[in-house]
Amino acid sequence: MTAESASTVKVIIDVMLKAEILDPQGQAIANALPRMGFSFSPVSTRQGKRFELTFEHEPTDKEIAEIKKAAETLLANPVIEIFEIRMER
Amino acid sequence: MSLDTVGVAAKSPAQTQPWRELGLKEDEYQRIREILGRRPSSSELAMYSVMWSEHCSYKSSKVHLRQFGEKAPATDVLLVGIGENAGVVDVGQGYAVTFKVESHNHPSFIEPYQGAATGVGGIVRDILTMGARPIAILDPLRFGPADAPDTKRVLPGIVAGIGGYGNCIGVPTIGGEVVFDETYAGNPLVNALCIGVMRHNQIKLAKASGTGNLVVLFGAKTGGDGIGGVSVLASETFGSSKPAKRPAVQVGDPFTEKVLIECCLEIFAEDLVIGIQDLGGAGLSCATSELASAGAGGMLIQLDKVPLRDANLSPEEILMSESQERMCAVVSPEKISRFLEICKKWEVVSTVIGEVTDGKHLVITWNGEIIVDVPPRTVAHDGPVYNRPIKRPAEQDALISNTTKSLAVPKSGSEFRQILLDLMASPNLADKSWITSQYDRYVQGNTISASPSDASIVRLDEETFLGVAVSTDANGRWCRLDPYTGTQLALAEAFRNVAASGAKPLAITNCLNFGSPEDPGVMWQFSESVRALADGALEMGLPVTGGNVSFYNQTGSVAILPTPVIGVLGVIDDVRHAIPLAYKKAGLELILLGETWEDFDGGEWAHLQKHLGGLPPQVNLKHEMRLGKLMSDARDQIVAAHDLSDGGLAVSITEMALASKIGAKVNIPENHFVHLFSETPGRILIAIESDQVDNFVGRAIDCEITTTKLGKTGGDEINFENLFSISIAEMREINSATLPRLFG
């Protein structure tokens, strides 16, 4: 992990499969958890992807709009995935 | 921490150094001091420690492996022998084929997916660095008991890793073995074999010559992968608790390897390199010292030019890093810009890091300061040579006298039927599709024969149909009973599998998997095995072109069964005439070639009853050669063939029937039990048209091979007349259920 200064801002894009799309990886995880002896049993277990874009300044509105476009066209496939963008300071 | 340069080292002879933690012994450390005339710098210490480890220096095996050279048979097919990255043989029509098998056992136990994946990556680069396009992969795998929890941990990961890497680089995985035995619990064996092809004039060697020629590092960037992996992992055995050496495992990127392959092949096609070496175990330490050793000896490397993934690495770590997918080439100044241009086209990172000098030393600098100044041969070739003590184990006699004669002999048809079902359902003989369907067998479009088959066959030329066939075989149980005979039996079987496919055996590679060389009993097994292979190679006229030794396969003081894996490569002039496993029609005659004796010790029937004792069958290499000649002479008459091995004749007939989806009706001679299940070597089962039988039998007599007519193909059951029968459907169900049931 690289050292981060006080002015670092992380833009986090979380990508998940749409609810109606089969998620076999989430399924495999769900099956593995009780086998490992864990007692919690969620009604749903799904796997997604997280992208982190680190900036050394506060992203401008224009930049955020572009990041959203990048998310729609590259980071996520809107046919089968949804995404959420948030910031971490 | 200030930089430990050569200058600093010369002025501080009394400084203590962590040679023990790096895996060196005291006398080895003192020898380094003698060679250099001072204490080594920390970078030099790092280099010597990895290069002098067992895995890199072969210090315990060198004295024995010499026999492959000393007893080498006269041959005109060997283009490159032992000593280079891989051996190369002439297969005719101007084609040269390179092949080699290697191990990645310990990393695969620690991180199954990445251990197996990087094992594949490493052997593929060894083949690529010879100037060849990699065209096929085979993977001999050995695991603990199939139902053991740790097998469920390692097997799926290893298979996924081999598939994940091999499939992504576009090399078909078409053969190998899967064996389960208690002995490998805690010490799975992951051996990977790769074959490559090129024209004769395209062979590349690892040498650095010509003062002023440039040294280029290209491929992936260097990171902290596998730091000390070589000396820390492969040269030490595991304690009985789970190993905590996790961070030392390398992580592979097959996409980078694929573009590296295409980039290299374009570079080779334009003849842009003078020498080339891949970076595997011991990374840059190995590549630079080996390239320099093979040339006149002088090389200058500016280590700070190495492109890094992690800017925090120290020079010692950079030298020891085992980051994957990297190659090192020697390129003349006239050709360097074209070289770099091709790398740019494929988006392969490439950096000039040094040059060949007219000195005698390998000198490495870091930001202008000299941190390494060594005679390269002392690092790469003149490592320690041990003459480890050898002692035949005291319990060997007791083991030998405990033969299978002590076991109850089945007599009835229903008992035989049950034994056959138990064998076909056992993990060793069960259908392996769960595994093989995870591998791409089709890529490159030249696969003629893949698992299940006696040999794996690949076409080399689309116009002449020239091809090669490869088989790997080993039998740890036979080797435990008699390492000499057991090793020759493995050689015989690999030879026989290649011959049964209609190919002509040409050369041998080997992966010798043994316990600790510090155990005199293990060294006895090892020395006997190497002697056997060298003697066998000489007798059969097949050169040993190279291979790999993997020591320290043991947990605590318990070594694995000695497991020398022998690979035989053969050439087939026309792959359209390769002999398949499946007979594809009814009404063919089934004939057994070779004689059957009472050979149950160390076999699969004994294994089912957890018995290991007695002596392996006698081996007769001259007979195997005559049998091979018969297969070759009569190739066009033989419709299908299958060699006999685990489980004997009953299993071979069953395997042929399952592959063919057509049954058989056979009459088994007395003694029924022996003829059904004995594992006498030197036998092949063939299917042939009735009108060819007499002529074929005549040829067999000429080759001094006995023939026994068994019956005919046809029907939907496997019928051992007057003994028992079983439908193909029932047999398939039982045979196919085992692996999916165990591994999901």
Next chain:
Amino acid sequence: MRVGVVTFPGTLDDFDAARAVRFAGGESVSLWHGDEDLAKVDAVILPGGFSYGDYLRCGAIARFAPVMSSIIEGAKNGLPVLGICNGFQILCESHLLPGALTRNKGLHFYCKDQELEILNNTTLWTNNFKVGEKIVIPLKNGEGSFQCDDKTLAELEGEGRIIAKYMGENPNGSRNAIAGIANAAGNVVGIMPHPEHAIDSLTGPSTDGLAFFTSVLKKMVNA
């Protein structure tokens, strides 16, 4: 009759696709991903493999290659385009075909000789088949499960744009066992299994795959 075969970094079956074109009687032309020039080819094949290592998503990066902008343009004007496996994934990512390919239901990479039924023989790539014809060609992938929303499925079924379905057990969980689809105009076809590996019984399970390639050549001759 010149058929372009595209090579992206990580493409594997370009060589095999080119061989299939030659076996079918055409001339194969190698097209580089970084080059917008399609060399005036009469048709284009996006072959199988792991372009860009399948990083991010299969085909997600390849779709932005310079050659793709020319192919997308050409496809709108009727250029025949066949996407095989990774090529099918790239066509979906570029929206030349609807839907998306996702991870196999069983999670493993799966290589097997797969039986298919051909459902549509009007496209440029399938006109040499009979409707209902059963063929066996190799399937080999880890991300072959075709998914789409209900509306897309209704269109595909309704307009007869599903060109092949898996027979027997669904090998990867594809919606409605869909193995291949076409665009509305019938010039762009995506298929998950590999016809280029079934052109010669010496090296494959059958010669059933050859008709994909002879189809487009036949159409080009007659055009």
